[in-house]
Every structure is written in C-alpha cells, then in structure tokens.
Amino acid sequence: MDAYLRRIGAPGRPEHPNAEALRDLQLRHLRSVPFENLSIHLREEIVLAEKHLLDKIVSAGRGGFCYELNGAFAVLLRGLGFRVGHLQARVYGDDGRLGIPYDHMALLVETEDGAGRWLADVGFGDHAHHPLAFDLREDQPDPAGTFRIVPAREHRRGHGQDGDLVVLRDGRPRYLLEPRPREPADFRAGAWWHSTSPESHFTRSLICSRLGEDGRITLSGRRLATTRGGERYEETLPDDEAVLRAYRDHFGIRLDRLPPDPREEGDGPGRTAGPSAGG
Structure with a gap:
C-alpha cells in the first residue's frame, strides 16, 4: 500500500477512509497513472489477478x-479501509449504441464517515475528476463537466433493466x-474481447493518456496532444x-520498443528502440 501511495504522489496513508480521502486518492491516481492500451499491441497478456495488477501499475510504473x-x-x-464493490457497465x-456486457468496470465505494456511497472511476479516460x-439524482458539478446519475427507465434512450442507471456528462450518456x-x-471475458477482437476500439487504436494540471496529456501513436494555459496543442513526433x-x-513509461500502431500500414511487431532511447 505504501508503494502504491508513493506511485500516485500521496504523502502517506490517510488518517481515515472518508470521502475527502477518496476524492484526493482518485484525483492523484488520474494524474499519475495513465489510461493506456500498450500491452495489447506489445502482445503482453492482460491479467486481472491482484498481484499482476500491482506489479504492473506499482512496480513497473505502467x-x-x-x-x-x-x-x-x-x-x-x-487496503486503506474503504468498502469497495465492482460494478459492470456498458459504454x-x-x-448512441451500447457496447458489450462487462464493457467497463467501475467501483462502488463506501466511506466510514457516513457520507453515502460513491461511484469511483479511474479507468474511463476523460471522465469525472472526483x-x-x-x-444523488441531481447535477454534480466537476472540473470535467456536469455529471448526473439517473435511472435507466427515465432516460430517453430506454436501455437497461429496472434498477440500472445511466451516467450522464453534460447531458450525454x-x-x-x-x-x-x-x-x-x-x-475476464470483457477484457479478453477488448484485447483481441478486431471490433474493439482498443485493438484498432493506440492510446496513452493521463490528467495533467491544465488538462489531459495524450499520446496516440505519434501524435502528442497537451493542454497548457487552457489551450490545446498537437504535434506529430518526428x-x-x-x-x-x-x-x-x-x-x-520506459519502453525498449514501440508498440506497433494498427493505423499505420506495414507495422509489424514492436520496433526495437535505438541505443540511446529510454536513457
């Protein structure tokens, strides 16, 4: 746990597993641990066992x-004392069409301060910071926009079963x-499908992205997009x-070879880096 907290830049273990601590941990995670699908294109196995996840994200810095x-x-x-459940979602x-069952994993978190239940999510790319x-069935302002959780039966698209919920951002599902x-x-089946199916957007694109101080930093193949002073800048790396x-x-992330970009014609296995790369 201490190594994980250092990975996300936390000063130490929170004194209490309360809503304030959860808010801080989620924001630190989004700013430190990138959303990336490099393993799919480097032909690395996707394993959801706890030890493998911690080895990859904490020890390997991925x-x-x-x-x-x-x-x-x-x-x-x-490990810090929160109660956590895993929720399945379809994106x-x-x-407006829905993805496969188990398309996405989100977390339902309960804190010790009686502040209610929280939807925590550090794995949806550009999403809520907090x-x-x-x-709550009302608007929830966030730096990323205005979010709202509504019953699926009340949503105009009419998807889902009784009890299902739709997460909206700025009015869009x-x-x-x-x-x-x-x-x-x-x-496991959803992870396997997304990492192997030619219909999955993860097998058809290359992405690495995290939340920065001013906005997102995203590397997609050779195209780097950054936000500075509220302005978005894009460049193609040479x-x-x-x-x-x-x-x-x-x-x-330190790599000894580049993952092949499926959008580039003629890409084969990951290319080996030159002698000065990754120094």
Missing part, C-alpha cells in the same frame, strides 16, 4: 485500461451501469526516439 486501473484502485482502497458509443455521489456488485473474475521520450517524460 498504466492500463479500465479493468486494470479500477481493479488495482480497488485493491488500494480496500455508449458516439452513435467520485460521484452514487445515490456515458455508460449504462448495473448497480449489483460483481466479482473481478466476471470481467521519429521513434521522440515517441519513446514522450512515453518516458509525460507518462513515466
């Missing part, structure tokens, strides 16, 4: 996608959430060495 990030965050929270695409009050807690093993430096300097 990130992951939702199952890995929220899976590891759940281990940290439990709305840009066309935990959302799970039982983000994901359909089933409130019944699940076991981490239940998400060569492999520059891409490896970007992984190291912006995300703390």
Whole structure:
C-alpha cells in the first residue's frame, strides 16, 4: 500500500477512509497513472489477478485500461479501509449504441464517515475528476463537466433493466451501469474481447493518456496532444526516439520498443528502440 501511495504522489496513508480521502486518492491516481492500451499491441497478456495488477501499475510504473486501473484502485482502497464493490457497465458509443456486457468496470465505494456511497472511476479516460455521489439524482458539478446519475427507465434512450442507471456528462450518456456488485473474475471475458477482437476500439487504436494540471496529456501513436494555459496543442513526433521520450517524460513509461500502431500500414511487431532511447 505504501508503494502504491508513493506511485500516485500521496504523502502517506490517510488518517481515515472518508470521502475527502477518496476524492484526493482518485484525483492523484488520474494524474499519475495513465489510461493506456500498450500491452495489447506489445502482445503482453492482460491479467486481472491482484498481484499482476500491482506489479504492473506499482512496480513497473505502467498504466492500463479500465479493468486494470479500477481493479488495482480497488485493491488500494480496500487496503486503506474503504468498502469497495465492482460494478459492470456498458459504454455508449458516439452513435448512441451500447457496447458489450462487462464493457467497463467501475467501483462502488463506501466511506466510514457516513457520507453515502460513491461511484469511483479511474479507468474511463476523460471522465469525472472526483467520485460521484452514487445515490444523488441531481447535477454534480466537476472540473470535467456536469455529471448526473439517473435511472435507466427515465432516460430517453430506454436501455437497461429496472434498477440500472445511466451516467450522464453534460447531458450525454456515458455508460449504462448495473448497480449489483460483481466479482473481478466476471470481467475476464470483457477484457479478453477488448484485447483481441478486431471490433474493439482498443485493438484498432493506440492510446496513452493521463490528467495533467491544465488538462489531459495524450499520446496516440505519434501524435502528442497537451493542454497548457487552457489551450490545446498537437504535434506529430518526428521519429521513434521522440515517441519513446514522450512515453518516458509525460507518462513515466520506459519502453525498449514501440508498440506497433494498427493505423499505420506495414507495422509489424514492436520496433526495437535505438541505443540511446529510454536513457
């Protein structure tokens, strides 16, 4: 737990597992541990066992996608005294269609201060910076926008069963959430599908992104996007060495080869870095 807290820049263990501590831990996690799918393209196995998650995120300084990030965050929270459950969700695409069952993992967290239940999520990329009050059905302002959790039966799209919830951001549906807690093993099929199916956006794109002080920092293949002073800047990195430096300097990820970008024609296995890369 202490090594994990150092990984996310926390000064130490919180005195109490309360709502304030949860809010601080989620924000630190988003700013320190990147949302990334590099393992899929480096042909590294996706394993959701606790030890493997901690080895990857804490010891190896890597990130992951939702199952890995929220899976590891759940281990940290439990170790600090929070009560944590795993929730399954289906993500709305840009066309309004839902993804597969177990498309996404989110966390239901209870704190010791009686502040209610919280929807914590460090694995959805550009999403809420702070935990959302799970039982509140009103607007919840957040630096990333205005969020609202509504019963699925009241949402205009009409998806879901009785008791299901829709998480909205600025009025647009983000994901359909089933409130019944699940076991981490239940998400293995979803993780396998997303890491192997040609229909998964994770197999068709390369992404590494984290929350910065001014906004998100995102490396997608060779294209680096940063936000400074409220302005977004994009650049195409000139060569492999520059891409490896970007992984190291912006995300703390040290690679000896680049993951192949499926959008680039002729990409084969990950390329080996030059002798000066990753120094």
